[in-house]
Amino acid sequence: MTAQPLSAAGAAIQVDGVGVRYGDVIALEDVTLRIPSGRVTALVGMNGSGKSTLFKALTGMVRPDHGTVLLNGDSPAVARRRRLIGYVPQSEDVDWTFPVSVRDVVMMGRYGHLGPTRRPGREDRELVDRALERVELSDLADRQIGRLSGGQRKRVFVARGIAQDATILLLDEPFAGVDKKSEAMIVRLLRESAAEGRTVLVSSHDLHALPGLADEAVLLLRRVLFHGPVAEALRPEQLTRAFGLDILGKEGA
Numbered sequence: 001m002t003a004q005p006l007s008a009a010g011a012a013i014q015v016d017g018v019g020v021r022y023g024d025v026i027a028l029e030d031v032t033l034r035i036p037s038g039r040v041t042a043l044v045g046m047n048g049s050g051k052s053t054l055f056k057a058l059t060g061m062v063r064p065d066h067g068t069v070l071l072n073g074d075s076p077a078v079a080r081r082r083r084l085i086g087y088v089p090q091s092e093d094v095d096w097t098f099p100v101s102v103r104d105v106v107m108m109g110r111y112g113h114l115g116p117t118r119r120p121g122r123e124d125r126e127l128v129d130r131a132l133e134r135v136e137l138s139d140l141a142d143r144q145i146g147r148l149s150g151g152q153r154k155r156v157f158v159a160r161g162i163a164q165d166a167t168i169l170l171l172d173e174p175f176a177g178v179d180k181k182s183e184a185m186i187v188r189l190l191r192e193s194a195a196e197g198r199t200v201l202v203s204s205h206d207l208h209a210l211p212g213l214a215d216e217a218v219l220l221l222r223r224v225l226f227h228g229p230v231a232e233a234l235r236p237e238q239l240t241r242a243f244g245l246d247i248l249g250k251e252g253a
Helices: 051-059 076-081 102-113 122-134 150-164 180-195 207-213 236-243 246-252
Strands: 013-022 025-035 040-044 066-071 085-088 168-171 199-203 216-221 223-229
Touching: 013 051, 025 051, 025 223, 040 180, 040 207, 051 066, 051 076, 051 085, 051 168, 051 199, 066 076, 076 085, 085 150, 102 122, 102 150, 122 150, 150 168, 150 180, 168 180, 180 199, 180 207, 216 236, 223 236
Parallel strands: 040 199, 040 216, 085 168, 168 199
Antiparallel strands: 013 025, 013 066, 216 223
16 A cells, blocks of 8 residues: 655655756756655665755755755755754765864754854753763764764764754665664664654665664655655565666565
């Protein structure tokens, strides 16, 4: 059974007819989506399918050539100013040599809540400490961010979203290059965040892990091919549309 379309009024993330071009290359074409709060939604597609471009459109890093994006009823720019968005980027989008500590990165999630002096108060420090505890990185709080493992780095950005108290969490390939402990922890934190009422959109290549990660899945190949239950998204006919025939042999191996 295919999921029923979500109304605009019930959507935390609303995308209508969005198209993005990079010169002559079409990255997204007429993408329309409704992502609900309180659920984990997986964004699935091959490399070059437009997943990262969609995340950048949601965060306001890319302006669509046409169409609209609303996050809890606001434009990406307004949602970003209101600190509604917690974003975990792909590793290659981050300068890991920048001289900031793990605690500094997590504290960045509090900047929108600070006063004009931008000096953290006791509540801000307590929220950062609590977020670090949840991702089990308290003992590494003073370490430079680039000296962490891949999985630890991802956990730092998840902690930043938690400390920020973001209502929308966007994670672009958070499981790429991470260890099993970090992967399990991130999945648990995302499930907990959804249970607390947050909206979670996460892109992933790991089809085997989708049933334990997500409540629903979006198959993307420049446009939305499918949006509904994970079990239905993983049917061979759906995966063939999103990935081509080769994926069937790989998944069955």
